[in-house]
Amino acid sequence: MKGYADAHCDTAVKLFEKGGALRKNGLQLDLERMAAFPGSLQVFALWLDPKYYPIALRQTMKYLAFYKKELERNRDxxxxxxxxxxxxxxxxxxxLSALLSLEGGEALEGETAVLEVFYELGVRMMTLTWNYRNQIADGVLDGETGGGLTPFGKSVIRKMEELGMAVDVSHLSDAGFYDVAKCTEGPFLASHSNARALCAHPRNLSDDQLRILRERDGFVGLNFYPAFVAEKNEVTQEGLFRQLYHLVEKAGEDHVGLGSDFDGIDRTPADLRQVEEMASFLERMEKEFGRETAAKLRQENLLAVLGRILK
Ligand SMILES: [Zn+2]
Structure with missing residues (x-):
């Protein structure tokens, strides 16, 4: 099976919290199963439960140490x-390739200097917020106050662009999204979000936001979570393809890819429950979109946008 590129999973933190190994586990994703897709890229996000916000930096360091150890063990x-x-x-x-991301800027604890150290430690992507307000911006669930980026948030984004870190707007409030569009010069991405036109969840993106991602040479990664696919608890790959067609129509076939959210979601499509079932999904993708476009959606678009951002 050919490789793919996935802009978001929460496997590292899930393993740390529940115990277990990256190589082989009973979660939605592990390396042995992913190795059936050689050459794949997985973005590993370090997500923080809000209960850890008072010790955000320390907890993130613990996750990071765990992640590094697990990668070191599996260099083959x-x-x-x-x-x-x-x-x-x-x-x-x-x-396989592993790219490290922070999900939420809480771990910076209000200091851009901490961001520079995270870069040194290998972080190459950061989702600015999770669902709530932090020092950088308002998250989607705090969106009703209309808050976007704070002055600190703007300095974080400038620093990220300077360093060559991907600015991820998934989970960000609408006002925050538009502030990012205004404050960035290069491309930015939404690692794991779907189209709001098909599923009116605030975590999803409007057609106007998808248009901006296209104009800015950015990227949006398809999220597998049923509530973001079709506002239902039960969906199948059918619903994912409906989302994909819409994303491609609005963001363009050069700006759409995958952002599974594996191990960050407690429900999955009935026929895409874990990483090995990516095989049938990718096969169908080729039938639906044709070989050339499917290759872009499966892998090339995410790699290309990283190529435009990373230094
Ligand atoms: Zn997320």
Missing amino acids: LIRPVFTYEDILENQKEGR
Whole structure:
């Protein structure tokens, strides 16, 4: 099976909290099962439960240490990537690639200097907020106050662009999204969000936001969570393809890919419950979109946008 690229999973934190190993586990994703798709790229997000916000930096460091140890143990299967060239090198060797992301800027604890240290530690993407307001901006569930980026948030984004870190607007309030569009010069992305036109959840993006991602040469990754696919608890791949067609129509076939949210979601499509079932999904993608477009959606678009952002 060919490789793919997935802009978001929560497997690392889930493993830390529940116990278990990245190589082989009973979660939605592990390396042995992912190795059936050689050359794949997985973005691993470090998500913080709000109960940890008072110790955000310390808790994130614990997750980061765990993530690094797990990758070190599995160098035969996967290597961390810091540049676009690192990804290509792993692809050539048939290995998996791991890109590290922070889900929510709470761990910065209000200091851009901390962001610089995270960059040194290998972080190459950051979702600015989770669902709530933080020092950077308002999250989607606080969106009703109309708050966007704070002055600190703007300085964080400037620093991210300077360093070559991907600015991720998934979970961000609408006002925050438009502030990011205004304050950035280069592309930005929504790692795991769907189209609001088909599923009116605030976590999803409006057609206007999808248009902006297209104009800005950015990226949106399809989220598998049923409530974001079709406002239902039960969906199948059918619903995912409905979302994909809409995303492609609005954001363009060069700006759409995958953002599974594996191990961050307690419900999945009935026929895409875990990583091995990606095989049938990717096969169908080729039938639906044709070989060339499917290759873009499966892998090339995410790699390309990282190529435009990473330094
Ligand atoms: Zn998320």
